[in-house]
Amino acid sequence: MHRTHVLSHLVAPALFLAVALGALAPASTLAQQEPPAPTPATPSVPTVIPTPTPRPAGTPPRVGLQVGHWKSNELPDELSRLRTSTGAYVRGLAEVDVNLDIARRVAALLTAQGIVVDLIPATVPPSYDADAFVAIHADGSSSSRARGFKLATPWRTSRASQHLLEALSAEYAAATRLPRDGGITVNMRGYYAFNYRRHTHAIARTTPAVILETGFLTNPADRALLTGQPDIVAAGIANGILRYLRERDPSDGAALIPPEFGSYRAASPTVAVRAAPSDTARVLLQATPESRFFVFRERDGWFEVMVRGNRTVTGWVRVSDLVASNEPPPAPPPSSDS
Numbered sequence: 001m002h003r004t005h006v007l008s009h010l011v012a013p014a015l016f017l018a019v020a021l022g023a024l025a026p027a028s029t030l031a032q033q034e035p036p037a038p039t040p041a042t043p044s045v046p047t048v049i050p051t052p053t054p055r056p057a058g059t060p061p062r063v064g065l066q067v068g069h070w071k072s073n074e075l076p077d078e079l080s081r082l083r084t085s086t087g088a089y090v091r092g093l094a095e096v097d098v099n100l101d102i103a104r105r106v107a108a109l110l111t112a113q114g115i116v117v118d119l120i121p122a123t124v125p126p127s128y129d130a131d132a133f134v135a136i137h138a139d140g141s142s143s144s145r146a147r148g149f150k151l152a153t154p155w156r157t158s159r160a161s162q163h164l165l166e167a168l169s170a171e172y173a174a175a176t177r178l179p180r181d182g183g184i185t186v187n188m189r190g191y192y193a194f195n196y197r198r199h200t201h202a203i204a205r206t207t208p209a210v211i212l213e214t215g216f217l218t219n220p221a222d223r224a225l226l227t228g229q230p231d232i233v234a235a236g237i238a239n240g241i242l243r244y245l246r247e248r249d250p251s252d253g254a255a256l257i258p259p260e261f262g263s264y265r266a267a268s269p270t271v272a273v274r275a276a277p278s279d280t281a282r283v284l285l286q287a288t289p290e291s292r293f294f295v296f297r298e299r300d301g302w303f304e305v306m307v308r309g310n311r312t313v314t315g316w317v318r319v320s321d322l323v324a325s326n327e328p329p330p331a332p333p334p335s336s337d338s
């Protein structure tokens, strides 16, 4: 959560995205959001697939727990614009203190299971390499009714990151009984710590990563849980991470590689961008021949895309509705960098 700049130029493009999705994003992630970095104008399959860092047999798993906004004043020059991102401050309660308390409890639970834990401040070690990276934040809203937790992976989602998200979602919901607020994640996916293309101080490309908004400090029930029963919250997070580590196949290096896609355009004049990968899902945008598609995930014959046309939306398009283009990929929308 971030409470400065809310009326600045940072908000307009992000609001644009959020409104397109029918959901108003909180200021928290807007301030830290970045668009996906443009893919170089290369073929739609990667030409070089780096091998994930091999880990010697018997090496204990390593997990990074990032405490949202912690020591943000120490961020390096490349992220200087986030130095004032101090998080929510709700009725005498600072988000960073809630994040830190929960993260320390998660660290204790994981360490007891033989896992090596790094408690990471806002500044991520360069190309941070670990078996899992979880950024821990808490949310705020102008409405005290908004509640629940949110989870998101980076724009380019490796199978491992998706697996981590699903394990964490299931275990966190089971432990906390909080509802999952799934509608606003587009603004979390551009989280600066995920952006290894743009920043030195970011996760390594192959580190499975998620950002978790643990609940709303502005909602009485969520706040009571986050501050009154932090061990339950921490158990939900630790159980999710442990479940992922238990279920994954450590020999499946390909699962760690984020997909890379090229530039696409519509195959016909009547391509619909939908809110979900289904022919009955709500239409967010009718693409035009001028529309350019940035693809960041493929699932069951559908692409998850960011489309730039008259307006920018994120949604789903049938793979068969697009054709590869040799043009440079669409420029990303204005970011909080600018």
Ligand SMILES: [Zn+2]
Pocket (backbone or CB within 6 Å): 001, 002, 028, 068, 069, 087, 088, 095, 137, 138
């Ligand atoms: Zn935050």
